[in-house]
Amino acid sequence: MFDVIVVGARCAGASLAMLLARSGHRVALIDRASFPSDTMSTHFMWQRGAARLHKWELLDRLEARGCAPIRKITFDVGPVQLSGVGPAVAGAANTYCPRRTVLDALLVEAAVESGADLIEGFVVDELLWSEGRVVGVKGHHRGHAESSNSSLRARIVVGADGLHSAVATAVGARAYRGHRALTGVYYSYWSGLTGLGASFHARPGRLILVWPTNDELTCIYVAWPHEEFRQVRKDAEHNFHAALDLVPGLRDAVASAPREQRFVGTDDLPNLYRTSAGPGWALAGDAGHHKDPSTGMGMSDAFVGAELLAEAIHDGLVGLRPMDDALADYQHHRDVLTANGFELSLSTARLAPLSTRLEAFYRIAADQPKVVCQIFGVLGGSIPIGDVYPGAQQPADNRSPAY
Ligand SMILES: Cc1cc2nc3c(=O)[nH]c(=O)nc-3n(C[C@H](O)[C@H](O)[C@H](O)COP(=O)(O)OP(=O)(O)OC[C@H]3O[C@@H](n4cnc5c(N)ncnc54)[C@H](O)[C@@H]3O)c2cc1C
Known part of the structure; x- marks a missing residue:
């Protein structure tokens, strides 16, 4: 019997398993893939993501594996080019672009070092239920017949199994704030x-x-x-x-x-949130929230969400808060923290022509390194758009700015 079963062992799942194991919980980390392995994703990581790796003491390790910091980015909108990098976030000054073969393997390794049990090459086919709660998973080893099913039990099952999450399907997670692929x-x-x-x-x-x-x-x-x-x-x-x-x-x-x-x-790039918490289950990373990758925020958001969810599950397991309340809070906070990036991703993915107003703004900004730095902060999701762009609408709750 595990405390937590995490299905999916990449940015969301491996980080979550590592954090829970570091808090002393018994965690099974399952993936149908084995590591190192690639996945369909490029891999630009803003300071927001790098800050989590830094906090988890993994950033130096990433650099040591041949992933050099990126200290300057050019943002070219046609008539104007801006060069710089956004403000440091919690000790992370630079951006990175690690191959997923390198990053995901490093996260899995950190989860195992922290005490998580890694089960590779295992496909989760269905969930186990008892009295309306999820209590485990049933699946088979890749390359073996589905009839050779085995089961694992836990107090909480987390689907960190990507956009087409089997866990989300099995619990009937509802999609909301959906927007067609752009x-x-x-x-x-x-x-x-x-x-x-x-x-x-x-x-x-x-x-x-x-x-x-x-x-x-x-x-x-x-x-x-x-x-x-x-x-x-x-x-x-x-x-x-x-x-x-x-x-x-x-x-x-x-x-x-x-x-x-x-x-x-x-072109399978929908924009949506899913209900991400219920009795005995939660969703992390792309399984619970997916958006167009044009702004390169998915991995950073997966880290941020993993941290929130690890805290919630820990509180529930040790009795600081009722588990179901803690999981519901997780979903609420994840939605708040990802709202700016969601709107920015939608507006970037529209691939619209540059407006004359924005062009004028960029022309003035180009000579002001401090403003350029803030613009990169907006692009990286660490500064709300309303703080920098003139006329950007910033709702009172700071959740969904739109330019
Ligand atoms: C083309 C493209 C480019 C992108 N570029 C960027 C970028 O530059 N920067 C950025 O930050 N983000 C980018 N993203 C987004 C990023 O890839 C995702 O947000 C991120 O991978 C989410 O991580 P995750 O751990 O939630 O899910 P995933 O990385 O999808 O991992 C899910 C894991 O679950 C496992 N799994 C699934 N089903 C099962 C099952 N039934 N049983 C067992 N295991 C299972 C899979 O094998 C997989 O390993 C891009 C995405 C795409 C599609």
Whole structure:
């Protein structure tokens, strides 16, 4: 019998398992994958995410695994370019771009070192229930027949099993604040492009991201409007290179560099929250809240949510608060803390042309390093948009600003 079973062992699940194990709880960390392994995701991490790794004493370890800090980003909106980096968040001054093969393995390793029991290659098929509460999971080892099912029991089961969460489906978690998918994306990796640095290029109908990552590779990501993506898929490579033409010199630089991996693409990018707490269960990370990746906030939000949920579950397990109340508080706080980023992601993913008002603002800001720093703080989700952008609406509860 475990205190907690966590299904899914990446940014949300491995962090949560680590934090709970560090608080002395008996945790099973389950994933159908084994580690190290990749997943469909690029990996830009703002200071908000790096601050959690720093607090958990994992940031130095990440750097030691070949993930260099990114100290300068170019934000290029066409007629204006801003260069800088956002303000430090709780001791984390820089941004990072760790390959998921490196980051997720490091988190899993930290969970195991902290005392969590890792069960890799195990697919959770269904939940066990007793008197209306979730009390465990049933599943099978990958490569074995589903008939060779085994069960594990715990006081709480957490679904940190991603957008298509089996746990969310099994508990019937309700979606809210849903918004249709806005973009479709392709990305890949090139060697020999380290001189490009890190940049974010917004053009009407396109978003192009360039990030240096582990092994001296550069990850390049292009987003198109969701409704164009079916057409884009017909010749992804050609359309990808055509998009790079929107950034002077980028297409030629990329054409002369070796591409090291296949193109990865998806338009399965809905924007939604799900009810994330109920009797004996909770949802963490993408399972409970998913948004367009254009702003690169998913991993940082997964860390923030894992920290909130670990605190709530700990309080419930040791009797500081009734468990169901603690889990409900977790959902409320997660929604508050992710609301700015959700709205910013929606507005970025619309890939709208730059308004004359914003262009004027960026032109004035470009000569003011302090304002540029704050703009990066907004993009990274550490400063509310209403504090920086003129005319941005900031509701009284600071939850959903919209420009
Ligand atoms: C194209 C793309 C680009 C992105 N770029 C960025 C970026 O630059 N920066 C950023 O911060 N975020 C980015 N994101 C978002 C980021 O990938 C997610 O927010 C993040 O991975 C969420 O982590 P998670 O732990 O919740 O879920 P996941 O990373 O999805 O992990 C879920 C885990 O659950 C396991 N699992 C699922 N079902 C079962 C089951 N039934 N039994 C056992 N195990 C199971 C899976 O094997 C998986 O390992 C991007 C996403 C996409 C799609």
